[in-house]
Amino acid sequence: MEKYPAIEVIDLKKSFGDNEVLKGVNLTIYKGETVVVLGRSGCGKSVLLRHMIGLMKPDSGKIMVDGVDVTKLKHDDLYEMRKKFGMLFQGAALFDSMSVGENVGLGLMEHTDLSMEEVREIVCRKLELVGLSQMDDLKPAELSGGMKKRVGLARAIAMDPPVILYDEPTTGLDPIMADVINELIRTLQNSLDITSVAVTHDMTSACKIGDRLALLFDGRIVFQGTPDDIRSTEDELVKQFIEGRAHGPIGVHER
Ligand SMILES: Nc1ncnc2c1ncn2[C@@H]1O[C@H](COP(=O)(O)OP(=O)(O)O)[C@@H](O)[C@H]1O
Numbered sequence: 001m002e003k004y005p006a007i008e009v010i011d012l013k014k015s016f017g018d019n020e021v022l023k024g025v026n027l028t029i030y031k032g033e034t035v036v037v038l039g040r041s042g043c044g045k046s047v048l049l050r051h052m053i054g055l056m057k058p059d060s061g062k063i064m065v066d067g068v069d070v071t072k073l074k075h076d077d078l079y080e081m082r083k084k085f086g087m088l089f090q091g092a093a094l095f096d097s098m099s100v101g102e103n104v105g106l107g108l109m110e111h112t113d114l115s116m117e118e119v120r121e122i123v124c125r126k127l128e129l130v131g132l133s134q135m136d137d138l139k140p141a142e143l144s145g146g147m148k149k150r151v152g153l154a155r156a157i158a159m160d161p162p163v164i165l166y167d168e169p170t171t172g173l174d175p176i177m178a179d180v181i182n183e184l185i186r187t188l189q190n191s192l193d194i195t196s197v198a199v200t201h202d203m204t205s206a207c208k209i210g211d212r213l214a215l216l217f218d219g220r221i222v223f224q225g226t227p228d229d230i231r232s233t234e235d236e237l238v239k240q241f242i243e244g245r246a247h248g249p250i251g252v253h254e255r
């Protein structure tokens, strides 16, 4: 089957002051696949995702989505482009003052002309998909961490976006709940045929949800391959990362 690029990150560079975070990231994500970007805490995974939806501007480089460089978009065009993306933010980022239903329906209210009734209908269906039927009247404060992630997921898929970005979908969850979320992500991918990019430092989750994995290290993608490729590699740096060893080519320094 022929592969079509959905997102192309080309030589993306971003520094904050003298902190060079992205030093030339190159990564192509093809339509219909799930790519997981792995990397240590603080290596720039969230920064990379934020660039993909235009929340951050790079110092140089570009990100092509359907033939358009999203890093150059402004105002209305940026707003239009974001409709293609569902995003599950790190920590779910729900609005505490709004109910679960309002959180999930927010994008639909803002970006579509659907009636309240139609929005409510879609919200119910999406909550059902993530196993949270009848929870729409609850407030985020009444939910567990795993439930919040699922609400975040329902919100990410509310508009049936062709692309979903996941920032640390399983971080902070116990292993069982993490697996529930992994399964859910897989099910969504199979049923909706979407393109997904996830970033995480959780190797188990990455292998479970990713068709391909990419390791972000020292500002660049240093390895790409299938979960099997990454597990069988002789590359010392990749091995150190997946085995979680303190000693090896990856330094242990924190910025
Ligand atoms: N808005 C910002 N201003 C300054 N520095 C930032 C900003 N966002 C991220 N950084 C820095 O960029 C680096 C990568 O951060 P981040 O992408 O959040 O890492 P992670 O891989 O854990 O998601 C960190 O050193 C962080 O301090």
Ligand SMILES: [Mg+2]
Residues within 6 Å of the ligand: 045, 046, 047, 090, 167, 168
């Ligand atoms: Mg992050």
